[in-house]
Amino acid sequence: MSDNLEQKIIEQIKQENLEPTPRWHFLLKEWLVWSVGVLSLLVGAAAVSVIIYLFRNNDLFIYNQVGRSFGGWLLLSLPYFWIFFLALFVWLLFYNIKHTKRGYRYPLFLIASFSVIASIFLGGVFSLFGLGERIDDVLGRQAPFYDTIFNPHINIWSHPEEGRLSGLVITNFDDNNFVLVDRDGEEWAVVYSGKNKGGNNIIVVGQPVRVIGRVGGESLFVAQKIMTMQPGREFFRRFKPAGVSSLNFGPGKVSPACPNDKDVFLNLLQQYPELKQVLEQGLLDNQDLIREISAHNPGFLPMMQSWELFPATMQIIFSR
Amino acid sequence: MDNLLQISDLEDAELVRLSLADPNKFSLIINRYQDKLARYVRRLGAFSAEDTEDILQDIFLKVYLNLNDFKTDLKFSSWIYRIAHNQVISHFRKHQVRPEAHSSPIDSPGFELLANDISLDFQSDVNLRQAAIAAALGKIDARYREILILKFFEDKSYQEISDILKKPAGTVASLLNRAKKSLKNSLSVKMAE
Numbered sequence: 316m317s318d319n320l321e322q323k324i325i326e327q328i329k330q331e332n333l334e335p336t337p338r339w340h341f342l343l344k345e346w347l348v349w350s351v352g353v354l355s356l357l358v359g360a361a362a363v364s365v366i367i368y369l370f371r372n373n374d375l376f377i378y379n380q381v382g383r384s385f386g387g388w389l390l391l392s393l394p395y396f397w398i399f400f401l402a403l404f405v406w407l408l409f410y411n412i413k414h415t416k417r418g419y420r421y422p423l424f425l426i427a428s429f430s431v432i433a434s435i436f437l438g439g440v441f442s443l444f445g446l447g448e449r450i451d452d453v454l455g456r457q458a459p460f461y462d463t464i465f466n467p468h469i470n471i472w473s474h475p476e477e478g479r480l481s482g483l484v485i486t487n488f489d490d491n492n493f494v495l496v497d498r499d500g501e502e503w504a505v506v507y508s509g510k511n512k513g514g515n516n517i518i519v520v521g522q523p524v525r526v527i528g529r530v531g532g533e534s535l536f537v538a539q540k541i542m543t544m545q546p547g548r549e550f551f552r553r554f555k556p557a558g559v560s561s562l563n564f565g566p567g568k569v570s571p572a573c574p575n576d577k578d579v580f581l582n583l584l585q586q587y588p589e590l591k592q593v594l595e596q597g598l599l600d601n602q603d604l605i606r607e608i609s610a611h612n613p614g615f616l617p618m619m620q621s622w623e624l625f626p627a628t629m630q631i632i633f634s635r
Numbered sequence: 636m637d638n639l640l641q642i643s644d645l646e647d648a649e650l651v652r653l654s655l656a657d658p659n660k661f662s663l664i665i666n667r668y669q670d671k672l673a674r675y676v677r678r679l680g681a682f683s684a685e686d687t688e689d690i691l692q693d694i695f696l697k698v699y700l701n702l703n704d705f706k707t708d709l710k711f712s713s714w715i716y717r718i719a720h721n722q723v724i725s726h727f728r729k730h731q732v733r734p735e736a737h738s739s740p741i742d743s744p745g746f747e748l749l750a751n752d753i754s755l756d757f758q759s760d761v762n763l764r765q766a767a768i769a770a771a772l773g774k775i776d777a778r779y780r781e782i783l784i785l786k787f788f789e790d791k792s793y794q795e796i797s798d799i800l801k802k803p804a805g806t807v808a809s810l811l812n813r814a815k816k817s818l819k820n821s822l823s824v825k826m827a828e
Contacts, residue, residue, distance in 0.1 A: 324665055334700075335699060335702040336701060336703055420797065420804070422805055
């Protein structure tokens with residue numbers, strides 16, 4: 316080796332005006348690695364909080380009521396998108412920790428375990444603050460392909476022919492019988508005579524529900540079990556009829572479009588005689604449905620009689 | 636004389652600081668590491684004197700350009716060896732060759748250290764034994780060879796090897812173990828021939 320290597324290098328530095336790369340360049344690089352790592356942790360944790368929210372409301376143990384095995388039901392209802400999303404960001408976190416200045420000093424399994432545990436732990440904390448629920452609500456309102464990608468439950472609960480129906484309650488005749496609009500915009504009259512409801516105040520106009528049962532006729536669903544629909548509830552509000560969309564629904568609230576209060580309803584009929592005619596014609600056109608509702612709900616006919624609604628029409632329907 | 640003594644007393648981190656302030660002072664770092672790195676480069680692959688010099692030149696230029704990336708929580712020697720190691724690998728890739736032989740003075744104490752460590756049980760002339768080890772080193776996997784070179788020829792600790800190769804200390808230990816077994820197997824085959 317030549318003795319003047321030192322001289323050659325110094326000359327090259329001077330001739331080519333070489334300068335050490337500024338410190339900020341290395342600091343920025345390191346800062347970027349850490350920032351992407353922290354961001355990956357936060358996004359991964361957010362995915363965990365959505366998974367927790369979806370699982371908490373999954374009703375895993377109704378598998379026999381929907382005619383499935385536990386494993387089959389579990390596989391059907393796993394939130395694959397969110398699991399993939401979580402895996403992606405856990406990997407990004409792992410990758411970024413590994414590429415920090417001293418990341419190589421830690422064994423891979425330690426970094427991998429830390430990435431998984433930190434994401435799950437922080438996701439649990441996020442979940443306590445309702446982040447998963449909020450993310451699901453926002454996506455439900457706005458995200459395209461929500462019902463196929465973000466929340467597979469919407470698909471699962473949109474098979475009336477297999478006994479699973481979901482949608483937004485748009486009219487409730489009473490505590491058990493109501494009309495819902497499904498994700499395809501189709502209206503279903505749901506009749507129910509049992510007591511198998513998952514909680515009080517489930518059938519509320521403007522709220523989505525899940526129903527297990529069977530198709531009883533055209534646009535008629537005979538319910539065996541009615542449950543609330545938490546994940547995806549905002550998605551169904553996309554299908555609110557125009558007059559319903561701007562109203563604040565809930566127990567005790569009355570919708571002028573779908574009145575469930577006797578006085579308000581009777582006043583409306585007095586105020587708009589043409590509405591009365593339309594409703595009366597509607598009853599006559601759906602005689603089979605009215606009889607089916609009445610058969611499953613013994614309180615229906617007495618209610619119509621006590622409200623003194625369309626006595627002549629009811630006489631025609633029930634005289635057959 | 637006093638000045639020379641003072642310079643040799645300076646720590647590496649201080650030389651880095653001086654080089655950042657004045658490029659001429661970078662020659663102090665070159666002086667301190669030129670021979671060590673030349674030996675290390677030749678041990679990683681049997682390069683000609685010309686190739687070794689070219690590689691060294693690239694190494695020192697890279698060191699100079701990245702001086703601001705050096706942090707004192709790492710030994711400077713580990714940092715500069717890491718750059719040297721990466722530069723040699725990149726040289727192999729650039730020329731699409733595999734490191735096959737290793738060039739080390741036959742009387743290097745590394746051979747004796749290695750022979751003792753793997754408890755070689757064949758008796759022979761010291762020179763023959765060292766030649767056999769050198770030949771076996773050239774035959775084993777490059778990953779094994781580089782870790783044996785760092786441990787026995789460059790006299791680096793586990794932590795230093797970990798910092799040079801950017802691998803966890805535990806991985807270094809198991810890699811070293813496998814490297815010694817591989818070398819011993821290679822030597823046994825050679826002895827059987």
